[in-house]
Amino acid sequence: MPKLNMVQAINLALKEEMQRDSSVVILGEDVGKDGGVFRVTEGLWEEFGSERVIDTPLAESGIIGAAIGMAVYGLKPIAEIQFMGFIYPAIDQIFSHASRVRNRSRGRFTCPLVIRTPYGVGIKAPDLHSESTEALFCQMPGVKVVVPSSPYNAKGLLVSAIRDPDPVIFLESTRLYRLIKEDVPKDEYTIPLGEARVIQEGKDITVIAWGSMLHRVLQAVEEFDAEVIDMMTLSPFDEETIFKSVKKTGRAVIVHEAPKTCGFGAELSATIAEDAMLYLKAPIVRVTGYDVVMPLPKLEDYYMPTVERIKQDLEEVMKY
Amino acid sequence: MPERIIESFNVRYLSVLDEKGDADESLMPSLSDEDIKRIYELLILSRTFDHHALSLQREGRMGTYASILGQEASQIGSAYALEKSDWIFPSFREMGVYIAMGYPIDMLLQYWSGDERGMKTPDDLNIFSLSVPVGTQIPHAVGAAMAAKYKGDKIAVACYFGDGGTSKGDFHEGFNMAGVVKLPVVFICQNNQWAISVSRDKQTASKTLAQKAFAYGFEGVQVDGNDIFAVYKAAKEAVEKARSGGGPTFIECFTYRMSDHTTADDATRYRTKEDVETWAQKDPILRLRLFMERKGLWTEQYEKEVEENAKAVVDEAVKNEEAIERPDPKDMFRYTYETLMPRQIREMREL
Numbered sequence: 001m002p003k004l005n006m007v008q009a010i011n012l013a014l015k016e017e018m019q020r021d022s023s024v025v026i027l028g029e030d031v032g033k034d035g036g037v038f039r040v041t042e043g044l045w046e047e048f049g050s051e052r053v054i055d056t057p058l059a060e061s062g063i064i065g066a067a068i069g070m071a072v073y074g075l076k077p078i079a080e081i082q083f084m085g086f087i088y089p090a091i092d093q094i095f096s097h098a099s100r101v102r103n104r105s106r107g108r109f110t111c112p113l114v115i116r117t118p119y120g121v122g123i124k125a126p127d128l129h130s131e132s133t134e135a136l137f138c139q140m141p142g143v144k145v146v147v148p149s150s151p152y153n154a155k156g157l158l159v160s161a162i163r164d165p166d167p168v169i170f171l172e173s174t175r176l177y178r179l180i181k182e183d184v185p186k187d188e189y190t191i192p193l194g195e196a197r198v199i200q201e202g203k204d205i206t207v208i209a210w211g212s213m214l215h216r217v218l219q220a221v222e223e224f225d226a227e228v229i230d231m232m233t234l235s236p237f238d239e240e241t242i243f244k245s246v247k248k249t250g251r252a253v254i255v256h257e258a259p260k261t262c263g264f265g266a267e268l269s270a271t272i273a274e275d276a277m278l279y280l281k282a283p284i285v286r287v288t289g290y291d292v293v294m295p296l297p298k299l300e301d302y303y304m305p306t307v308e309r310i311k312q313d314l315e316e317v318m319k320y
Numbered sequence: 321m322p323e324r325i326i327e328s329f330n331v332r333y334l335s336v337l338d339e340k341g342d343a344d345e346s347l348m349p350s351l352s353d354e355d356i357k358r359i360y361e362l363l364i365l366s367r368t369f370d371h372h373a374l375s376l377q378r379e380g381r382m383g384t385y386a387s388i389l390g391q392e393a394s395q396i397g398s399a400y401a402l403e404k405s406d407w408i409f410p411s412f413r414e415m416g417v418y419i420a421m422g423y424p425i426d427m428l429l430q431y432w433s434g435d436e437r438g439m440k441t442p443d444d445l446n447i448f449s450l451s452v453p454v455g456t457q458i459p460h461a462v463g464a465a466m467a468a469k470y471k472g473d474k475i476a477v478a479c480y481f482g483d484g485g486t487s488k489g490d491f492h493e494g495f496n497m498a499g500v501v502k503l504p505v506v507f508i509c510q511n512n513q514w515a516i517s518v519s520r521d522k523q524t525a526s527k528t529l530a531q532k533a534f535a536y537g538f539e540g541v542q543v544d545g546n547d548i549f550a551v552y553k554a555a556k557e558a559v560e561k562a563r564s565g566g567g568p569t570f571i572e573c574f575t576y577r578m579s580d581h582t583t584a585d586d587a588t589r590y591r592t593k594e595d596v597e598t599w600a601q602k603d604p605i606l607r608l609r610l611f612m613e614r615k616g617l618w619t620e621q622y623e624k625e626v627e628e629n630a631k632a633v634v635d636e637a638v639k640n641e642e643a644i645e646r647p648d649p650k651d652m653f654r655y656t657y658e659t660l661m662p663r664q665i666r667e668m669r670e671l
Contacts, residue, residue: 025470051470052470054466056497057493057496057497057500059492059493059496059497061459061489061490061493062459062462062490062493062494062496062497064459065456065458065459065460065462065463065490065493065494066459066460066462066463066466066494066497067463068459068460068463069409069459069460069461069462069463069464069465069466069467070463070464070466070467071463072448072460072463072464073407073463073464073467073468073471074467074471075467075470075471077463089489092453092456092490093456093459093490096453096456097451097456097460101449102655102656102657102658103436103655103656104436104439104449105439105440105441105448105449106436106437106439106440106655107440107654107655108440108441108443109441109448109449110658141656142656142657144657165657165658166657166658194661194662236657236661236662236663239662239663240662
């Protein structure tokens with residue numbers, strides 16, 4: 001079984017799905033000959049040609065708008081937005097159209113579209129290259145939001161996203177792109193959307209995270225008997241796995257990179273409070289990015305929840 | 321090194337049928353007498369629908385509605401050049417296009433009465449759900465055309481919008497892509513001179529809207545939008561060019577919005593009665609009637625029959641629509657995703 005990093009695993013998922021289904025096409029800025037700025041689409045232009053791996057003009061709203069038209073016509077487009085901070089011009093197309101196509105036409109038209117975009121802190125890049133605004137999309141019914149945390153689940157989740165009949169926002173952590181290598185089967189496998197996974201069992205405290213934060217969580221929990229949940233899909237999210245764990249441990253800590261206010265942790269926290277309040281031994285705690293504009297690289301390490309910050313909060317919760 | 325002109329463009333203006341009903345035979349598109357009568361009947365049907373829709377709204381029997389009064393030739397003339405297999409991406413002021421393509425009229429009333437089921441396009445048509453946000457449907461048409469080209473389907477994609485839409489970023493992004501990839505799209509702009517209260521001269525400093533197409537590498541043509549023959553001719557040529565791989569065309573139909581922006585608007589706040597009266601003289605239906613009368617295709621008896629038939633069709637549609645039961649409240653959940661989310665299932669139980 002080959003050991004792949006996340007870039008290679010995503011590339012493999014794209015390649016295999018394109019080989020399997022001729023209606024799968026890729027479009028975006030620099031995705032063709034250049035193979036994408038992170039090389040995620042490397043080799044696909046050579047294999048599938050410029051009609052299926054389309055270098056578009058520099059126009060985010062146009063890319064998503066065109067992808068919607070393609071999806072409605074019967075293709076399965078995978079649009080790449082070069083960085084999550086550049087998705088904002090396309091939010092009109094995502095919110096006003098992609099999410100509403102099925103509803104507006106009572107199912108006559110559908111929008112099986114995947115929007116892949118790199119997110120989060122990780123590459124010491126300029127303004128708007130480190131955004132983590134996943135919660136924006138979780139508030140919009142009609143789109144799904146998926147955040148893989150490893151090469152293995154990136155491949156399985158992306159295959160599911162491509163085959164999903166509805167629009168999916170697929171967020172790829174730039175920090176994770178080349179951070180870890182693991183076994184990724186060449187054989188076909190999928191990971192269902194909407195299911196979280198307990199990646200470490202424990203008795204005392206439930207720690208919930210997704211994407212890049214999961215790796216800091218795993219370091220932070222080393223001295224605790226913690227149960228760690230990888231959400232993988234934020235919309236629709238897996239309430240059952242969370243309830244089951246929190247009812248067992250009685251404590252919940254949520255860790256995310258995005259600012260605290262109205263971050264996805266707020267939704268998880270409220271959900272736990274609504275349905276599992278009586279099982280709690282301590283308040284629910286969120287360890288998050290600060291409520292500031294994402295700083296440039298010199299201060300980004302202060303912005304991100306560190307292993308140390310997560311540990312401190314875990315200790316506080318345990319002491320309560 | 322001398323300074324020199326490296327690019328220049330000529331913008332064509334096309335007009336075939338004048339206000340007196342005289343047609344320039346050298347420019348007449350190929351249309352049989354039966355075609356002309358069918359077009360006339362669609363014009364009357366659209367105007368009758370529009371009139372009824374406005375009345376129903378005033379009586380509180382229908383919601384906010386965007387009238388097409390004055391723009392019937394731009395809509396019917398362009399739609400008549402399309403086949404049912406072609407794809408259409410409409411704005412919200414396109415009821416004439418829907419009617420010309422054979423969309424069930426009771427469903428149009430149902431939609432404007434606030435029932436999504438009216439937008440469930442019948443399977444034999446490819447009219448995408450109308451776009452309320454202005455101009456955002458332009459990239460959709462471009463994407464559909466890319467898909468059609470990739471699949472090798474010999475179809476055309478028609479995209480409708482107004483003068484206001486040409487100011488949007490999606491106009492630029494969509495037109496640009498259509499030009500680069502040489503797509504089978506026909507962009508049809510009804511320049512009705514008003515984007516709610518903002519007049520055409522405040523929308524852009526361009527002399528015409530048509531000329532904008534040249535910057536994207538394809539032709540733009542301005543036509544008399546109240547001249548059914550000019551609109552049909554330009555659309556037919558553009559559709560054939562699209563189907564045969566010749567790339568996109570931009571048609572600016574120069575017309576006028578005779579009614580308010582929608583039933584929620586009062587146009588007397590921002591435009592003069594004189595302006596509206598001048599345009600009333602250019603009425604698209606009146607001039608076709610004069611033409612047909614001269615050709616022996618129109619009589620008072622024929623007019624009576626066409627009007628009565630249109631009224632009967634719309635009355636029947638109103639009756640059918642008003643007999644439709646309200647949608648099941650649970651319906652609001654059913655089309656968010658293909659399958660319901662666990663949380664939606666619990667929420668549905670509250671209804």
